[in-house]
Amino acid sequence: MLTLRIEGPRSEVHAFIQDVKNNPQTRVIAQSMPYMEEVLEGQNVTSYCQLQYHSLEKMGKSMVVTLETKEGENLIFSLEYGKVIRVGNIFQITGKIVTFLPKISSR
Known part of the structure; x- marks a missing residue:
């Protein structure tokens, strides 16, 4: 299992995680809910996503x-x-x- 730490503007972080979910080679096991995200300066956030990758x-x-x-x-x-x-x-x-x-x- 892989854990991704994603930082950036909230909309871009959510779009990235959606791209990961739509990739047929990955299966998202868990991800941070919006209330669990760490808010950084400038409205950036840190979010986590755990996934399995299949070749x-x-x-x-x-x-x-x-x-x-x-x-x-x-x-x-x-x-x-x-x-x-x-x-x-x-x-x-x-x-x-x-x-x-x-x-x-x-x-």
Whole structure:
């Protein structure tokens, strides 16, 4: 089990925890209730979240990722195992792919 300590503006902390709850690779076991949060200066808070993390391999689920280039071309690949982390609008994808991406030229 993992314990996360999250600090920041209350709305951002709650949005982050919601993202963790919506991630299929995590299962939230417990989290701080609003009245349990430590209030810091500037209306920032400290909150805690306990979760279990499951890799795609253990879940027995592969993942297909589609990226669209600026030219409108779709690049599709399958993840055999790995992890996907989402923080707001930023995604980080790591793992082993089943099929390889075509070479993307830099312009």
